Amino acid sequence: MRIAVCAPSTPIGPDDAARVRALAAAEFPEIELVVHDQCFAQEGHFAGSDAQRLAALLECANDPGSDAVWFARGGYGACRIAEEALARLDQAAQDKPFLGYSDAGYLLGGLYRAHIGQPVHAPMLADIRREGGEEAVRRTLGWLCGQDKAALEPSLAREKHPVVAFNLMTLAMLAGTRLMPGLAGHVVMLEEVSEYLYAVDRLFFHLTAHLGGVAGVRLGRVSAVPENDRPFGASAEEIARYWCARHAIAFLGEAAIGHDAANRIVPFGAGVKR
């Protein structure tokens, strides 16, 4: 299985790639990991210019020889190239899994809307940097090889609705844009990192206004919340419950996703739970 890695948002370093290549060689001999040079490019905030990031993504996705596209890292930047990428993906991209989370959600959402490929919320290559990050990387590679039965987010086993998973900020920013997928009837899993709780409340105010018709919301980890000059007065779960209630959206409880090594895998939609 050949996995093509590109970086639509921010760059990784050669060390990150080397560590993951070594892990894959040792534990997943059936995997050939092809890390595009663009992953190491840098232009301002991004892993190369918009044109470079777009070209690498198209090369990886449209290569008939690659079996999956793995996003190297989040950060910010995928939304700038997503629309043009979608317009130029070809037949070779059609049935491929695309894996990532956080900022990669702009692409996962757009792909899902366009019915291209199989968008999958999953740990990325750069997660190797985290404490316990090898476990996260192993989870994605193992799931791709069909070996890791414990990789999937646990509620999926009994879920009857199609499911998507997003970073809260990312889905809030997608709402109303040409990348936003229709989510009626879906369970929407949300996680967040490094945002004040007042910002989490503000994002839920915005996003829940766009989630009419969803089957429900599950909340993943809301981690690394910065300390404010005073306590917000409600937990992240209370915030989620409050805004769901205001919009008559079912709050379904926790989701095992987040910006951490325990981040589980969520294939978008239903019926693709290898």
Added chain:
Amino acid sequence: MRIAVCAPSTPIGPDDAARVRALAAAEFPEIELVVHDQCFAQEGHFAGSDAQRLAALLECANDPGSDAVWFARGGYGACRIAEEALARLDQAAQDKPFLGYSDAGYLLGGLYRAHIGQPVHAPMLADIRREGGEEAVRRTLGWLCGQDKAALEPSLAREKHPVVAFNLMTLAMLAGTRLMPGLAGHVVMLEEVSEYLYAVDRLFFHLTAHLGGVAGVRLGRVSAVPENDRPFGASAEEIARYWCARHAIAFLGEAAIGHDAANRIVPFGAGVKR
């Protein structure tokens, strides 16, 4: 002229109120400033509970004896009470100016959508804390008294379209909600504070997708940008121009608004330029 002050978001201190009362007494004897006790309440992040903040806003707005409603301070919280407030405003609120900016934009936007009162982007009471803050406070009071001809944002003098002014984050969060006013044909002025440039880019990605049909965008100050681990690679104006171009929105240049003492006044709509 009686000005009723309430705090739909976060609290002020008694010192803030005392300083502004003294300034008003000394320079604007025709003004009676009535600062609602709720302005000093505190519950978690907010100036009292949602119920307290809502009640105070309704008291101020629905009081036939008050001539204007002045929001004390931004922060975060107005979006939680805005919908219910709009539903309960009565005839007494109909022609009153409502003045504020930043988080108060949720109310200004909702009022404008509902055609209630005269929403006005203007310095708030808490601006007295800023360096040069007396000038900002004086600008709002002077404009209310019809004295300060230099209070208005300068481009208004030659603008033929109706104009609104918002904090970028606030308008991005309003988009698609039940508080979002129709802005077709309007010039939209935007300012931001304390956001990374990648977040400014992300907000423009989102917001410009919702601004179809506007007459154009003007950019106010984007201030107190935190230093990131690397330069973003584009200025705030370049970011605004980029996203406006992608959506065929006219970029009209600067606006003299921002989170600072020089923040000028923008009455929403057209023809109310006292």
